[in-house]
Amino acid sequence: MTSHRSDVGLKIIVIAVIALAVIGSGFVLAAGPEPHIVIPGEILWQLGPLPITSTLMAAWLAMVLLIVGTFLMTRTMKLIPTGAQNFIESIIDFLYGQVEEIAGETNARRFFPVVASFFLFILVANWVALTPIFKSIGVTKDYGHEIFHEIQEKAAKGKAFDKDKHFLAWQMEDAGGIGLAKTGAETFKFDIHAGEDPADVLDRYIIALAEFYTDFQPHADPAHGTGHADPADVEAAFAALQADPDAPKFIAESHGESTAEHHGVTSKALGQTFTALDFPGDKIALVYPFFRAAFSDLNNTLALAIFAFLVIEFWGFQSLGFGYLGKFFISPLKNPILTFVGILELVSEFIRIISFSFRLFGNIFAGGVLLLILTFLAPFIVPLGIYGLELFVGLIQAIVFSLLVLVFAVGAVEHHGEEHNDEHGEGRHADEHPSPQHQPGAVQAH
Known part of the structure; x- marks a missing residue:
C-alpha cells in the first residue's frame, strides 16, 4: 500500500516537473x-475612400468560409442526405426548429433566413x-522611419x-524583406x-534611440520628457549611435541636398x-x-446592429402597416400613461442599436485582449484554458445576438393595444387550437 502511494506521488511530481518545464520553455522559445x-x-x-482594415478582412474571410464550405458540402445533393450534407441539414433543421418554437410557423419562414445568417456568421x-493566422501574420509598419x-x-x-x-513598436529583424519580431x-x-x-523632438529621439x-x-527620460534635451546627453547619444555598427545612423545633409521630399531637420544641441x-x-x-477578430471592431458590430434594427422595423411595417406606429404614438387624451410608455418604447428601439x-x-x-496578455505572460499551456472559454463565449454571443433579433422581431409583428386584442381575439384562439392538419404527426400534402 505504501509503495503504491509513493508511486502515485512520484507520478504527480514527474507530471508537475514536466508541466513547469514546458511552461518555462515557452519564455525562451x-x-x-x-x-x-x-x-x-x-x-x-x-x-x-474605403479603408480596408484587419477586422474587415476577417469578416470577409468568415463569409468566404461559409459560402465555400456550404457549396462544397452540398454540391452533390441527395434526396437521402449523407455525410457533410446530413451535417449541414441537421444544423439548419435544429435552428429552424428553435425559430419556429419562438415565432410560430408563419413567422419562422420569414425570420429564419435572417436569424440563421446572423447566428452562423457571428459564430x-x-x-x-481563434486560429493561429489571426494577429500573427500581416504587414510591417516601420515606426523608426515613421x-x-x-x-x-x-x-x-x-x-x-x-x-x-x-509611438510603441518592437525590435525586429529583417529576414529577406519580412519583418520578424524577435x-x-x-x-x-x-x-x-x-x-x-x-x-527639440529630434534631440530627444537621438537620445531615445541611443x-x-x-x-x-x-x-x-527621453521618450516621455518635454522641452529641451540636455546638449551633453544629445552629443553622447549621437556618439554612441555612431560607434555601434548595428545602431541607427542619422545621415547629415550635404550642400544643396535638402529638398521638399527630404527636408533637413537641424538638431539644436549638435x-x-x-x-x-x-x-x-x-x-x-x-x-x-x-x-483580427471581426467583432473586436465596433464598426462591424455597429453595422450588424443597424441592419438588425432596419430589418426588424421592416417586418413591423410589413405586418401592421402604419398601424405599427400605434405602439409608439398614443394620444394622451386616451391614456397619458400609455403615451409616456410609447415614447419609452420608441427610444428603446434606437437604444437597441447601442446594446x-x-x-x-x-x-x-475583451476576450482577445485577455488571450493576448496571457500569451505574453505565459506563452505555453496556460492560455489553452482561455481558448476553451473563448470557444464557448463565441457560441454564446452568436446565440444571444440572433435570439434577441428573433424576440424583437416577434414583438414588432404582434398587434398592440386593447382594440387589436379584441379585434383579433378569435384569430388568437384559433392559433392556440390548431386544426388537425397542423397538429403534430399530421400528414400534409404540398
Missing part, C-alpha cells in the same frame, strides 16, 4: 513582445478568430506639433507632445542638419495583422 492593443481595426490598405467569425518622417514634416512647415503622439523582443516607446518644436540600441544612459535615418541592424516596427453593438464588441474585444 515563444515569448512574444509586449502586446500592442488598439481598439479600431488596423488599416492595411486604402481602396479609394464562424468568432471561432475562426517618427523621423513626422519630425521632418513639421520642420518643413516650420510649425510645432499640434497634438500628442504616442523572441522576447524589447519594446520601444516614444512620445511627442503638443507644442514641442521639431528640433538608449534603446546601445549601453548609453541619459540623465532624463548644430547639424539631418535628412535621413538608416537602420543597418534591427529596426523598430509593428506587425499590422491581416486578420447590440457594445454587447458583442465588448465580449469579443
Whole structure:
C-alpha cells in the first residue's frame, strides 16, 4: 500500500516537473513582445475612400468560409442526405426548429433566413478568430522611419506639433524583406507632445534611440520628457549611435541636398542638419495583422446592429402597416400613461442599436485582449484554458445576438393595444387550437 502511494506521488511530481518545464520553455522559445492593443481595426490598405482594415478582412474571410464550405458540402445533393450534407441539414433543421418554437410557423419562414445568417456568421467569425493566422501574420509598419518622417514634416512647415503622439513598436529583424519580431523582443516607446518644436523632438529621439540600441544612459527620460534635451546627453547619444555598427545612423545633409521630399531637420544641441535615418541592424516596427477578430471592431458590430434594427422595423411595417406606429404614438387624451410608455418604447428601439453593438464588441474585444496578455505572460499551456472559454463565449454571443433579433422581431409583428386584442381575439384562439392538419404527426400534402 505504501509503495503504491509513493508511486502515485512520484507520478504527480514527474507530471508537475514536466508541466513547469514546458511552461518555462515557452519564455525562451515563444515569448512574444509586449502586446500592442488598439481598439479600431488596423488599416492595411486604402481602396479609394474605403479603408480596408484587419477586422474587415476577417469578416470577409468568415463569409468566404461559409459560402465555400456550404457549396462544397452540398454540391452533390441527395434526396437521402449523407455525410457533410446530413451535417449541414441537421444544423439548419435544429435552428429552424428553435425559430419556429419562438415565432410560430408563419413567422419562422420569414425570420429564419435572417436569424440563421446572423447566428452562423457571428459564430464562424468568432471561432475562426481563434486560429493561429489571426494577429500573427500581416504587414510591417516601420515606426523608426515613421517618427523621423513626422519630425521632418513639421520642420518643413516650420510649425510645432499640434497634438500628442504616442509611438510603441518592437525590435525586429529583417529576414529577406519580412519583418520578424524577435523572441522576447524589447519594446520601444516614444512620445511627442503638443507644442514641442521639431528640433527639440529630434534631440530627444537621438537620445531615445541611443538608449534603446546601445549601453548609453541619459540623465532624463527621453521618450516621455518635454522641452529641451540636455546638449551633453544629445552629443553622447549621437556618439554612441555612431560607434555601434548595428545602431541607427542619422545621415547629415550635404550642400544643396535638402529638398521638399527630404527636408533637413537641424538638431539644436549638435548644430547639424539631418535628412535621413538608416537602420543597418534591427529596426523598430509593428506587425499590422491581416486578420483580427471581426467583432473586436465596433464598426462591424455597429453595422450588424443597424441592419438588425432596419430589418426588424421592416417586418413591423410589413405586418401592421402604419398601424405599427400605434405602439409608439398614443394620444394622451386616451391614456397619458400609455403615451409616456410609447415614447419609452420608441427610444428603446434606437437604444437597441447601442446594446447590440457594445454587447458583442465588448465580449469579443475583451476576450482577445485577455488571450493576448496571457500569451505574453505565459506563452505555453496556460492560455489553452482561455481558448476553451473563448470557444464557448463565441457560441454564446452568436446565440444571444440572433435570439434577441428573433424576440424583437416577434414583438414588432404582434398587434398592440386593447382594440387589436379584441379585434383579433378569435384569430388568437384559433392559433392556440390548431386544426388537425397542423397538429403534430399530421400528414400534409404540398
